[in-house]
Amino acid sequence: MSADSSGHVVSIKLYLAIFAALMVLTVITVAVAFVDLGPMNTFVALGVAVTKATLVILFFMHVKYSSKLTWLVVASGFFFLAIMLAFTMADVVSRGWLGTPGS
C-alpha cells in the first residue's frame, strides 16, 4: 500500500492475465453449451459465470486489496441475493409435493 493514497496499484501484466482468463472461460462456456450434459449444462454454465464474476470482482474491482468492510458489503449483496433466490425456489419447487388437502 502506498502512503499517499489508499489504492493498490495492480500491475498491467495481471490485468492482461485476468482478461485472457475471462476470454478463455467465455470460449469454454460456449463450447460446453453445445455438448449435451443433461441438467449439468446449466450448472457448468453458472459455474463458469461465477468464476468469471469472481475474477472481475477480485482484480478489476480491486476487492482483493480492499478493506474488510468492503468485503462485508460485497458479500452481503450476494448473500441477500442468495436468500431471495433460495427461498423463492424452495417455494416454487415444493408446491406440488404434498398435494391439496380435500381434493
Add this chain to the structure above:
Amino acid sequence: MSDHATTHAYAHQFDSAEHQHSASQLGMWVFIAQEILFFGGLFVAYAVYRYAYPTAFAQGSHHLDVTLGCFNTAVLIGSSLTMALAVHGAQLGQRWTQVIFLVLTIVLGSIFLGVKAIEYGHKFHEHLVPGPGFVFDGDANHAQIFFSLYFVMTGLHALHMVIGIAVLAVLVWQAWRGAYGPSYYSPVELTGLYWHFVDIVWIFLFPLLYLIGRH
C-alpha cells in the same frame, strides 16, 4: 468542491484524503450491493419461469444469435480491461493513458450497444417481441415469457451502459483537464466499479439467455 487539480483538500468529516477515498469506495459498493438485488429480482423471475417452462425457454433461446452474443461478450470484457487500465493510468497520474483508455471504453461500450440494437431489430422483424404480433413455432405462450425477460433484462442492462457511457464522457473531459492523479482519482475508480458491475451482469445474462438448450 474537488475541481482543483493540484490541491486536494478533503472534506472536514474525514481524517485524511485516504479516509475520504475509502469512504467513497465503500459508498459505491453499497450502491452496487443494491444493484445486485435490483437485477437479482429479474434473475429470480427468470429462475422461476425457466423451472416452470424449460422447453419454451430452450426454444426461445434458439432464436437468439450466439455469434453476436459471443462477440458482444468479448467486446464487453475488453471494455472492462480498458476501464481497468484507465484507472491504472489515473493512479499513476498518466493523463493521456487515462484519456485514451476512457475513450476506448466508450468506443467498446458503444459497439456493444450498436450490436444490441441490431439484435433487437432482428427480433422485431422475426415477430419475436411479446404482444399481439408475436409469432412463434412452438410453445408460443410461454416463449413470450422468455422474450419478455430477454428484453427487460438486456434492456435494463443496456440502460446501465448508456448511463455508464455518459459518466465516462464527463470523465474524459475531466481527465483531459488533468483533474485526476495519484492523490485524487476516486471518480475514475468508482466509475470503474460501476462499469465492471455492468460487465458482471452480462457475464450471467449471456449463458442464461443465449446458451440454453443448444446441444
